Amino acid sequence: MEVLIAIAIGTLTACGIYLMLRARTFPVILGLSLLSYAVNLFIFISGRIRLDAAPIIADGPYTDPLPQALVLTAIVISFGMTAVLVIMALGAYLTAGHDRIDTEDQHAEDQP
Amino acid sequence: MSLGVEILISALLVIGGCFGLIGSFGLLKLRGAMQRLHAPTKATTVGVGASLIAAALATYMATGVANWQGVLVAAFLFLTAPLSGLMLAKAHRHLDRPTVPPTGTGAPWAGERPVKP
Amino acid sequence: MSLALIAALPFLGALTPALTQRFGRGIATATVALFSAAALLLILQHVPAIMAGQTITTQINWLPTLGLNANFRLDGLALLFALLILGIGLLIQIYARFYLDTSEPYARFLTYLMLFQGAMLGIVLSDNILLLLVFWEMTSLSSFLLIGFWSHLPKARQGARMALATTGAGGLAMIAGLLMLGHVAGGYDLSTILGERAAIQASPLYVPALLLILLGAFTKSAQFPFHYWLPHAMAAPTPVSAYLHSATMVKAGLFLLARLWPVLAGTPEWFWIVTSAGLITMSFAAGVALFKDDLKAILAYSTVSHLGLITFLLGLGTKAAATAAVFHILCHATFKAALFMLAGIVDHATHTRDIRALGGLRRAMPISFALASIATLSMAGIPPLNGFLSKEMMLEEAAHTAPWVIPVLATFAALLSVAYALRFLVYTFLGQAPAYAHAPHDPGAGLWLPPAILAALVVAIGLAPMAMAGWLVDAAASATTGEAVHAHIALWHGLQPPALWMSLAAVGGALVVLGLYPALRAAWDGAHKPDAKAMFDAGMGWLTKTATALTQGLHNGSLSRGFAVGLCSFLALGLYAYLSAPTLPGTRALTQISFAPVVAFGLLMTAALAATALHRKRLLALLLTGIVGLILSASFAYLSAPDLALTQITVEVVTIALMLLALNFLPKTTPRKTAGFRKLRDGGLAVAVGTGVAALAYTLMTREAMFPPISAFHLAQSLPGAGGHNAVNTIIVDFRGYDTYGEIIVLGIAALLIFALTESLLGTRWAVQPDHAAGDEGDAHPVMLQTATRLILPMAMLVGVYLFLRGHNEPGGGFVAGLVFAIGLVLQYIASGQDWAAARRRIPYHAMIGAGVLVASATGIGSFLAGRPFLTSNFTHGHLPPLKDFELATAALFDLGVFLCVLGAVMLALDALARLAKPQEGR
């Protein structure tokens, strides 16, 4: 299980980073959300993996609730962040007429 | 729990599993997009419904707590499946422009632009 | 306390000119003078104690953990400097009042002046070297403002920049040096450091610390080879030159040397570096001064030379030498400040400072002539003036120092100084008067009184040194050397002292030099001289070029490039951390794995990879990302984190709605890019980082925590402490309520920001028309959908309420409930459109956010009423069939705030984007 999750986290991170390195806003936003999945998962597993041990106080065993609490808020915040990024991307596109993120014209070849 | 209930639950589970599999398989197998709509919206819904009831029963038997969420989920699925079907069908008809029979009422299909002469 | 007050007074004074300027320059000057005078009086009130050998200190702990305390001390040395700063400061204020033209922004000048005074006073009074550093930098800044006061003159700007760059750089070096010093001494208070002589001089850090500190002191005191900035700083108004560049700021470096004399001096390093720097500066600058024609330039180089003299004395490291140094600081301040003021007067009267165009002013300006001759002769070291005394002491010390080159150089420098001093006097006031544009005349008392007072001091100290200055010198010298000093300064020590003969030789030589002046001058003019300014500019240019090149290389406006560079450095760091420490084997048993999770995670990774590969088809990529989120939430449920599952699921759908709204505007596909190597680079980088993270995650998961996790406490306290079974929820609303509180506020701010941006977007004209060509299907709002959603809304709300109420004991809570409500509402928007929904919306979303934050805050504050700290929860249990036992806790109230805030924020964001999509006129 651990191996699987570790690989999953790695894949998510790699994909997120590759997308974030693209030169257009939308892929970057997608990449960011992928990356935040990875990060959330990572923080979550820092409480180690325990099956059937939800931290609902009854009769033991419980997994570590703290990372869950942190990730929970992180999920909501990352929505807020994505929303802000989206509106900024929109504004940039609508006012500038293109959605390239790099200011200097190093990607002249990919004019739409 | 009594053997009868256990048999019932197991039967429901098996049925659910089969239907779920069939639904997804049909999605893969059927030809036309319109036909493909049927598989998940019907078979899969039945399958998941069955598994829901089974699970609800099982947990009730195990914990003695009746959890009506299971019922709610089932209700929800039965309510929404046709809607998703409708929307998907509309999308399909809008994008892929399959030939649809006339409505017969003279009025065009919902959302269809009247053909300009 | 009074010391802190004294240090604060000038700063307070700096505030006044802005208020008092409307009452005229006189009032403004009087006000600031009042502050300086008050400070002076407060200082003087301590004099008896100082004379008794005490040290006044004030302790104010500021950042004790950093060893940064606002401690002030007043001893003899500080007293001497404080008197100079405040006394001459007062004279300068008067002088400036009459010197500056009425058209100048006088209030600003006064403010800068007082700022500088405060900073300077702070340096000499501070007992903590970190505090001293702060004031040190402040002097650099305020002097920058003062030198560049006539900012319309390019020379002023350049001079100011040069001074700031040089002294600032020195200051930086000095910070490092002083930090080392404090580190070695085990404390940053002078009282601590001064006691640690042995430890400091034994430590290996001594030499580097010494070098760095000297760098700071030499740049500030314009010692060779950092002397170049001082002459260029002469572009400042003359009062500034008189104040900063003769009496105070340039002496800050000397002050530091004297201050740290007990711990730093006495070693060969100190002796050779400081002495040679001083000697070279002294003779070299004196030589240059001889060939300058600008009055202020002559004075500037003479100042450099005299500073060199004092440095030289401090470098010798003997008690007597230190005494002489202290005494000369005093003498030089008096006559040099006076000379600067007189130069200003001459400048005013004749509108030139070139001594070749001057002459014969003795008749036109008798008062100035008298004062100038006193000051100049003192500078030349002619008895019976105070300059003579201190120079005698200097020569005396030099005479007793091996090797022979030292006394010779000292005499030579003395000779040169006599020469340039005489030249200064003669060329300006004696000889034939050229034809002046309009007849020069003595200025009003306002201008000549300040230098007169100083000249009087010059004479008085010269005639009765012990009575006038002896006590001060003794106190200062004792404070400098750290042992009681009783100097006996007298005009006449008899015929024995070599100093007498040396100065006689100097005078004779000077006359010879002046006799040969034309020839020497010709040689000088012929000689090729390196231009300090050109070198400086070249150096600065090189620095700027390098910095620009570096920045361009790392981050040339291309965000993705900057990001890539950042990633590389992270990778390097991680690699270093991995290689530098041993990795323990994993002890934790692996969790057994079953079929479905494998499938699910396989699906997740496939979806992620596919989304990456197909990211050009944006809608598809979004769909695939959705799958990732979906499976992630499922796996949260599987990994016994139901709360996370619920949250992730609900956030997922609102995110998708958001992205779809955005994608409606953005291009639906990304154009293909040709740069293949870039793909390669990014891919490699991504894979590397991914691998690293995966390895890290695996290592983390297969090892137990090094120390017991804090959450043991949360689990234990969840029920008794917070009255909730759901540990996650109790952490969110209770244990770490502060985090949540801050977070919902952030969320609200984000939503408001989105709203604001949308508004501005609606206001501006768009460069592109979003292509809505994607869909032109006929019925926007299918009736079936509408009908069904009306049914779904109450169900959703029921679920929301249910999740909210039981949130404290079972998975759920404010976040999820808010999101569920939001989904129900979004569905209405989708089915029936924004107008329809807006028409039926009772509460504006802004209000919802506000209410949420208010409720949360009220809950937090409420616990104050119970006399408990912020956000302490209090609870009882209620029972409301068919629900299980739920919570009536303040925590639940807080959760309500969370709920409202989340709901409002999400809806506000989506609503804003939806309004953007509506067809607008005028674009």
Add this chain to the structure above:
Amino acid sequence: MLTYALTFAIACFALALILNLWRLATAPTMPDRILTVDTMVINIIALIVLYGAKAQSAVSFDAALLLAMTGFVSTVAFCKFLLRGGIIE
């Protein structure tokens, strides 16, 4: 017996997921893909519920409930996007 049935059902739905993945890869049109994802959601609901039953915890039903809701909403949103471009208008 119950456990066998459970395992069987779980296996079925997991298999269904794989089929969905295949479908997703080979789907001719966008509506097909959306349909597939919708099916995926339902299958995952089933899986969650079944695992809940296996662990005999009622908690999983909430996740199922929300999934049912959100799956529907996102399907509708995607369709609306295909149909009209603007999903909220």
